[in-house]
Amino acid sequence: MSVAVRFAPSPTGQLHVGNIRLALVNWLFARSQGGSFLLRLDDTDLERSTAEYAAGIERDLRWLGLDWDRFARQSDRLDRYAAAVERLKAAGRLYACYETAEELSLKRKSLLGRGLPPIYDRAALRLTDADRARLEAEGRTPHWRFLLEHAPVEWDDLVRGPQHFHGRDLSDPVLIREDGRTLYTLSSVVDDIELGITHVIRGEDHVANTAVQIQLWQALGGPVPGFAHLPLLTDATGAGLSKRLGSISVASLRDDQDIEPMAINSLLAKLGTSDAIEARMSLAELAAEFDMAKVARGAPKFDPEELARLNARVLHATPFQAVAGRLQTLGFGGIDAVFWEAVRPNLSRLADVAEWWHVAREPIEPVVEDAEFASAAAAHLPAEPWDDTTWSSWTGAVKSATGRKGKGLFMPLRLALTGRDHGPELKNLLPLIGRERAEARLAGRVA
Ligand SMILES: Nc1ncnc2c1ncn2[C@@H]1O[C@H](COP(=O)(O)OP(=O)(O)OP(=O)(O)O)[C@@H](O)[C@H]1O
Secondary structure, X not given: OOOEEEEOOOOOOOOEHHHHHHHHHHHHHHHHOOOEEEEEEOOOOOOOOOHHHHHHHHHHHHHHOOOOOEEEEHHHOHHHHHHHHHHHHHOOOEEEEOOOHHHHHHXXXXXXXXXXXXXXXXXXXXXXXXXXXXXXXXXXXXXXEEOOOOOEXXXXXXXXXXXXXXXXXXXXXXXXXXXXXXXXXXXXHHHHHHOOOOEEEEEHHHHHHHHHHHHHHHHOOOOOOEEEEEOOOEOOOOOOOOOOOOOOEHHHHHHOOOOOHHHHHHHHHHOOEOOOOOOOOOHHHHHHHOOHHHEOOOOOEOXXXXXXXXXXXXXXXXXXXXXXXXXXXXXXXOOOHHHHHHHHHHOOOHHHHHHHHHHHHOOXXXXXXXXXXXXXXXXXXXXXXXXXXXXXXXXXXXXXXXXXXXHHHHHHHHHHHHOOXXXXXXXXXXXXHOHHHHHHHHOOOOO
């Protein structure tokens, strides 16, 4: 059977780097096994889900290159959940409960106060028909719980190893709320069964869900899939991430920080694994290196500096054709392949091209500390056309004429030609600056 996985975010905020790690791991697992990747929007929380957030999720995943083979929306599948409810009721696995939230909270507090785990006491199972009729006459509407079997629940987690739970240590989960809406615990299993999911790969926050959901899979007759629960990513301070809090979103990395998608993919594919974190230029390379056995159990931290470092590496290896369109959008349509290759080793973010465009093509204030030396150097500027051999022949001549060498030769030239003490290699930059500007700058003029 071929592998089928899903990424199932709720459209209740912008995807953060923790969500993306999960999306990426699902995608890489699918692609590395020739399997399929489903995007499922868990949009049944009508108060918090919005069409804008849903569109944002699709945009973020596309931008990262995480394309999906199939798409589903839980709000389109409500009839499937209703059908599953009927089957569970017919099998005697759902029972009506009438406690209010306050009553349940009191019960929990009382158990905790006695040092006991806050497991639901199944009081509703002892209600008679008459009790139920009375409660409903009082105006109470039931919520419905799934009757767990008091039996062991075990699985061999692809990340956490063998997991052991027991039904008696778990509360019967609520599957239907008072207002009749089915909850994630049920809808997610119905979808996973009907959409043929073979591996559920999600965050550690779902481990307890998995324990109860395995019994639901069995009750609904679906094959129980494999599981991998990954530790949750934290921010650099160790604090948790949440869509609701607007944690480090992919949209802000893209739109505000000018980060390359492959920098994000490279970091999140390798973070918290036994592989070194290095820049990769394609998802195919990451898929070829992917192995769930490399994922560690410790909670990884997202380090923005590491991302910045990878971003620079990715840019340094990006070919001109891959950025030509974006350069045009940024207003640098005049940049060609030669210019790009000259400046890309000095970029941390794509927008940094603006500085080198300015240096090469716009008037700058030169820094001339030794006018005599600068004028001697200017006198040796060769005739155009210039290419990447011009710098070495010119500085060779300046060296012979002035007796200067090393830093004493190169730094005054760099300061005069660029107004800066750092930047792209001058052998590449000089032909872009051109003779006229070079001559004027060596004379100390703004040019
Ligand atoms: N910090 C995190 N690190 C890694 N994975 C995470 C993190 N937070 C959520 N996930 C995973 O992302 C996937 C999508 O989950 P979900 O949409 O519930 O995200 P969420 O950020 O927890 O949302 P919300 O803040 O709205 O509850 C799930 O597999 C979940 O386990």
